[in-house]
Amino acid sequence: MKNNVFKGRCMMLLLTLVLVVLSTLTTYAAITDIAGHWAEKQLTEWQEMGLIRGYGDGTFRPDQPITRAEFAVMMNKAFHLTETNSKTFDDVAENAWYLEAFKIATKAKYLEADEANMVDPQGNVTREDAAVMVSAFVPVESDVSLAVLAELADPDQVQAQNRDALASMMNQRVIRPVEGLDYTATGEISRAEAVVLLRRALTAFETVEAGETHESGNNPLNLLGVTVLVDGEEPFAWEEGTAVPVNAVFQLNFDRNVTGDNWEANQSLFSMTLVESGEAVEAEVSRIESYEERNNVYVTPEEILSSGAAYEIRVDKELMANNGNTLGKTQKLEVIVAE
Numbered sequence: 001m002k003n004n005v006f007k008g009r010c011m012m013l014l015l016t017l018v019l020v021v022l023s024t025l026t027t028y029a030a031i032t033d034i035a036g037h038w039a040e041k042q043l044t045e046w047q048e049m050g051l052i053r054g055y056g057d058g059t060f061r062p063d064q065p066i067t068r069a070e071f072a073v074m075m076n077k078a079f080h081l082t083e084t085n086s087k088t089f090d091d092v093a094e095n096a097w098y099l100e101a102f103k104i105a106t107k108a109k110y111l112e113a114d115e116a117n118m119v120d121p122q123g124n125v126t127r128e129d130a131a132v133m134v135s136a137f138v139p140v141e142s143d144v145s146l147a148v149l150a151e152l153a154d155p156d157q158v159q160a161q162n163r164d165a166l167a168s169m170m171n172q173r174v175i176r177p178v179e180g181l182d183y184t185a186t187g188e189i190s191r192a193e194a195v196v197l198l199r200r201a202l203t204a205f206e207t208v209e210a211g212e213t214h215e216s217g218n219n220p221l222n223l224l225g226v227t228v229l230v231d232g233e234e235p236f237a238w239e240e241g242t243a244v245p246v247n248a249v250f251q252l253n254f255d256r257n258v259t260g261d262n263w264e265a266n267q268s269l270f271s272m273t274l275v276e277s278g279e280a281v282e283a284e285v286s287r288i289e290s291y292e293e294r295n296n297v298y299v300t301p302e303e304i305l306s307s308g309a310a311y312e313i314r315v316d317k318e319l320m321a322n323n324g325n326t327l328g329k330t331q332k333l334e335v336i337v338a339e
Helices: 002-028 040-048 068-078 099-108 127-134 147-151 160-171 191-211 263-266
Strands: 225-227 237-238 251-253 270-274 283-286 296-301 309-317 331-337
Touching: 040 191, 068 099, 068 127, 068 191, 127 160, 127 191, 147 160, 147 296, 225 331, 251 309
Parallel strands: none
Antiparallel strands: 225 237, 225 251, 251 296, 270 309, 283 296, 309 331
């Protein structure tokens, strides 16, 4: 009897391990058809971040035109859009895999149904289409120059109501020519070009968002706030003068990605000391590698903090975001540990 129980437990353990491995392979299996492609680096990066995935056969088909349904899914993931509405569309079935994507897109108002209540999910996206959709997040310049449209092979084909959006996205380098490919407004963009375009749009968007909090035009990186994390308890926002528990972990939230390309250098720019003595406190500086966590840095003291003591968390002014902006001013946060 005991032997049967032991065998049963072993089988359950083996089955669990198999499921975990299969799940990992499904999530992280490499796309098979992008090696040597001009956008290989960007495609690989976005796959690792969970922003794109291939087809069931393991391919991504980077040079295939991207449909409006596929582009909407990419847009929603790139800009972290999740809020939906209750709309239905006459050309989208209730069980279509992209129905939710269009509900999110129309809620965010970067895409609208036409007069016939259709969104054309299988239609391919042109550069002009992409510019209009992206301009919902990367604002059109107030005094946009249309001269850049002359770089296109078909400038006269751009619809009048879309000229400002397309020119502004070109001026801001969100839309750029790809060597060896036609550069037209009415040309359909490929799945690879869509990824590269959205990657540039995200960088521009993060810069604009950061710039809204500064009078300076340099758009320095911002520390938005600190959240205190404690095992078994609800996280809470830290404010100056708020006492923290002895086992606190500090989540520093910035307004742009500080955990990407510059992570190794950025890690060394965080430090922690005892205020009274100036003695350094050993602390782990870490990140969670996911798109949602790209703006967060975690500072975890390696030992329990002393009750009633004051500590300083210091973030050096050279901390750099992925888009090259720096903090500009060293941040010093004094935290008091509860008695």
